[in-house]
Amino acid sequence: MNEITEYLGRNARQYGIVIALLAIVALFQVLTGGRLLDPSNVVSLIQQNAYVMILAIGMVMVIVAGHIDLSVGSVVAFIGGAAAIMMADWGWSWPVAVALALVLGLLVGCWQGFWVAYVGIPAFIVTLAGMLIFRGLAIVLVSETRAGLPDAFNAIAGGELPSWLGFLGNLDGVTLLIGVIGMAAFVLSQWRARRGLIKHDLAVEPMGIFLVKNVVVVGLIGVVAYWLALRATPIVLLIVGGLIMIFTFVLNRTVFGRHIYAVGGNRHAAQLSGVRTRVTDFMIFVNMGLLAAVAAVVTTARAGAGLAAAGQLYELDAIAACFIGGSAVRGGVGKISGAMIGALIMGVLNMGLSILAVDSAWQQTIKGLVLLLAVALDVVSKRRRAYA
Amino acid sequence: MTEKDEDVVLEMLGITKEFPGVKALQDVNLRVRRGEIHAICGENGAGKSTLMKVLSGVYPHGSYDGEIVFDGEPVAFRGIRDSEDRGIVIIHQELALIPQISIAENIFLGNEKAGAGVLDWNRTHRAAADLLSRVGLAENPEITPSEIGVGKQQLVEIAKALSKKVDVLILDEPTAALNDDDSEHLLGLLREFRDQGMTCIIISHKLGEITSVADRVTVIRDGQTIETLDLHGAEPVTEDRIIRGMVGRSLEHRFPARKATIGDEVLRIEDWTVHHPVDTDRVIVDSANLDVRAGEVVGLAGLMGAGRTELAMSLFGRSWGTGISGRVYKNGEEIRIRTVSDAIRHGLAYTTEDRKSLGLNLIQTIRENISSSALGKLMDWMGVIRGEREAAVAERYRRDFGIKAPTVESVVGQLSGGNQQKVVLSKWVFSDPDVLILDEPTRGIDVGAKYEIYTLVNQLAEAGKAVIVISSELPELIGVCDRIYAMSQGRITGEVPRERATQEELMRYMTMEKTR
Known part of the structure; x- marks a missing residue:
């Protein structure tokens, strides 16, 4: 038991934020009289917040390396507008438009990465300039809104997987299958990681914690799968889920990912360890550009139109999600899982407050306070640990 | 001697200062006469700077044991402002000027010439000009420190000190970054101040300077006062005499036994020259030659500013300095190392002196x-x-x-x-790696852990690695190295095999000054 409390103490931050999310969900579930977790609300929670989660994945990497990206909202408008013009004005097929949008995202990333990594201008300045540049280009490009995009394209954000497998009672078979695969994949990966550690005679988390963690996560997946199965799986959930898995892997298991943490933790030490810090910086921004393009596709599909004003303040949503999720302002620390939970906290707040018909001005105020409190808790708890 | 013959302005009694795990000062006593230049000598890490920080209130009263008596009464400084109010002013080793604001503003920073919070620029510039002329610096007080050289910046620091009421001026390594002419000027200034009745305490590694300018010198070793020598006394005080005080300790069983099996040459550097990255005319490493063999532990001795770290870092993928020239041979073949990755690929490793x-x-x-x-x-x-x-x-x-x-x-x-x-x-x-360069591998760690590090160094050498150890602790070098190079002012001034290595011998090479 002692072992368990000690382990929890060491990992308090991680568990704390999950508990905060659950508490906020429970609070709004009660306040809204059960309407928050209505299946259609759960689906739209995912659809509404997909863009934040996609951007936050890239933003975590930017922030961990000690940078910031203020331009992603403008980039979303610029690339989304370009994709809409390709489809609406030029009549290109939607897969071509999506592919070119992603290429455009890479180019935008190269542009910003060049100034940050090779010219050595602080990312704050480069991306502040980018925010103006790409917003301006978006307005020039999309002088009038382009609507009437192909249905297949719009389905990226609003569509659901068809019920190939029929229904189990009133539950969608495909969704249940995905849920079961998700549970199995999680348990299997956890178990394999644990076995690997034991094989090499390394410390593992206490068995009790391991079991509880697995049961809780499996339970959560089950609950979400159940709600979704009452309707069907949103396509965008697959996109976000896939990106989370890929980039968690990149950050934890590839040399590139490890260099990001090294550069953010101590740039000079990384340099003296042979890390090519400029290349790392450049690649981080290229990657952010790519993810901004994905977010642009999702945003444009959700609106069903290319708008010059799309993506306003998206950069701040993504940055807030990262910091609520435990990324360090000075860099070196941050996890994708944390940022995703941060994004969900913001999303649940949005939705809960909207259901309660709270005025949008007050919604902003409340979200601002939550961000401040989350980071303040982090800072204070760290200071206490430093003195302990 | 009674109090009357000896006009003591400042006395530090039984000062003990501990940091977590380290006793930096232990029962240190210092007695400074009014109107003298009192030098403090000791190896790196002996506790000189700590002592001055205690004196000036950087470490506040209560964080150390012992007593400070100033002008006959005990004092308890809680901060640097308290000590300055009493007329004790310290100039730190690292220059503390803000490069972007004018010299005049720097001089009066925190002490502005103002009425009701509004700056009086005329009075500021006038007073600054007066102070600059007192230190013999003919510069416009409205330009910024970044526009003048390091030597002149040091004079601005002194002018800044003089802007306060100074009875005791403390200078921590004031000439470490200066060239000979600037050093000479600064020392002349100190003599002038002394003749005007000011008391100066100077910390310096340059023993030649100390014997020429100081009246008395207190030697500190391992956080303890060893002796105070009178340079005007009956017995002449030579540099060798001071060195004996600085290093005179016994080498107990602090080092693991070492049996060296030395193989072929692994790394050789010829004619290695490095310039300062900002002040690009200044030569920091001056045509250095050294070599190291497989299974050999080679030491690099030198005082602060001798250029040891700069030599190592410039070699390790040009991580320091500009205008780097010279040749590097690995296993007899010339190699080029442009980046850290190159260095690692060629089997070099470098552990920095600044771990954190x-x-x-x-x-x-x-x-x-x-x-x-x-x-x-x-x-x-x-x-x-x-x-x-x-x-x-x-x-x-x-x-x-x-x-x-x-x-x-x-x-x-x-x-x-x-x-x-x-x-x-x-x-x-x-x-x-084939070659490990360890820069101050035992700085700031306790004796037990030091022994473990020495054991690891031995094991690495036994495994056939070539090891270069940079250290400021001479006993450490003598205890673990097979051969020791000494550096002074960027040049390698001596090479001593283990059998002949004594601290006195090394210190002589390390304090060897450039022939003018």
Whole structure:
């Protein structure tokens, strides 16, 4: 038991934020009289917040390396507008438009990465300039809104997987299958990681914690799968889920990912360890550009139109999600899982407050306070640990 | 001698100052006469700067034991303002001028010439000009420090000190960064101040300077006062006499036994010259030649500013300096090292003297730090890091090197200095180098951990690695090295084999000044 409390103490931050999310969900579930977790609300929670989660994945990497990206909202408008013009004005097929949008995202990333990594201008300045540049280009490009995009394209954000497998009672078979695969994949990966550690005679988390963690996560997946199965799986959930898995892997298991943490933790030490810090910086921004393009596709599909004003303040949503999720302002620390939970906290707040018909001005105020409190808790708890 | 013959302005009695795990000062006594230039000498880390920080209130009253008596009454400074109010002003080793604001503003920073919070620029510039002329600096007080050289900046620091009411002026290594002419001017200034009745305390490594300018010198060693010598006394005080006081300690069983099996030459540097990265005319390393063989531990001795770290870092992928020239031979063949990656590829490893800010990622775990210089060795064919193998490697080093931490997932910032140093060593040994350059490998770690580090150095040499140890502690060099080079002012001034190495001999080479 002692072992368990000690382990929890060491990992308090991680568990704390999950508990905060659950508490906020429970609070709004009660306040809204059960309407928050209505299946259609759960689906739209995912659809509404997909863009934040996609951007936050890239933003975590930017922030961990000690940078910031203020331009992603403008980039979303610029690339989304370009994709809409390709489809609406030029009549290109939607897969071509999506592919070119992603290429455009890479180019935008190269542009910003060049100034940050090779010219050595602080990312704050480069991306502040980018925010103006790409917003301006978006307005020039999309002088009038382009609507009437192909249905297949719009389905990226609003569509659901068809019920190939029929229904189990009133539950969608495909969704249940995905849920079961998700549970199995999680348990299997956890178990394999644990076995690997034991094989090499390394410390593992206490068995009790391991079991509880697995049961809780499996339970959560089950609950979400159940709600979704009452309707069907949103396509965008697959996109976000896939990106989370890929980039968690990149950050934890590839040399590139490890260099990001090294550069953010101590740039000079990384340099003296042979890390090519400029290349790392450049690649981080290229990657952010790519993810901004994905977010642009999702945003444009959700609106069903290319708008010059799309993506306003998206950069701040993504940055807030990262910091609520435990990324360090000075860099070196941050996890994708944390940022995703941060994004969900913001999303649940949005939705809960909207259901309660709270005025949008007050919604902003409340979200601002939550961000401040989350980071303040982090800072204070760290200071206490430093003195302990 | 009674109080009357000896007009004591300042007395520090039984000063003891402890840092976590280290006793920096132990029962130190210092007695300074009014109107004298009193020098304080000692090796790096002997406690000189700590003593001056106690005196000036940087370490406030209560954080140390002992008593300070100033002008006949005990004082308890809670901060640097308190000591300045009493007329004790310290000029720190690192220049503390703000480069972007004018000289005049720097001089009166925190002490502005103002009425009701509004600056009086005329009075500021006038007063600044007066102070500058007192230190013999003919510069416009409205230009910024970045526009003048280091020597003149040092004079601005003195002018800044003079802007306060000064009875005792403390200078910590004032000439360390100066050339000969500037040093000469500064020392002349000190003599002038003394003749005007000011008391000066000067900390310096340059013994030639001390014998020429000081009236008395107090020697500190290992945090204790050893002796105070009168330079005007009956017995002449030579540099050798001061050195004897600085190093006179016995070498007990502080070093593991060493049996060297020395092989072929692994690394040779010829004519290595490095210039300062900003002040590009200043030569920091001056045509250095050195070599090291397989299985050999070679020491690099020198005082602060001798150019040892700069030599090592410029060699390690040009990580320091500009205008680097010279040749490097590895196993007899000339190699070119342009980046850190090149250096690692050629089998070089360098552990920095500043573990915390240059050597480690303090917010990451032991595992992540150890693997960071050679992640390539842990990848599979797809470029994916094999997590369990990484953990296993880290675990092996934790056991073999005796890193005291519960698991390899412990965050490095929470380890003790000795254990952090073992993590640094693990990290570089894992990169499998042929040549390891260890810069101050035992700085700030306790005696027990030092012994373990020495043992590791021995093991590395026995495994056929060539090891270069840079250290400011002479007993350490004599205890672990087979051969020791001494550096002074950027030049290698001597090479001493282990059998002939004594601290006195090394110190003579280390304080050898450039022939004018």
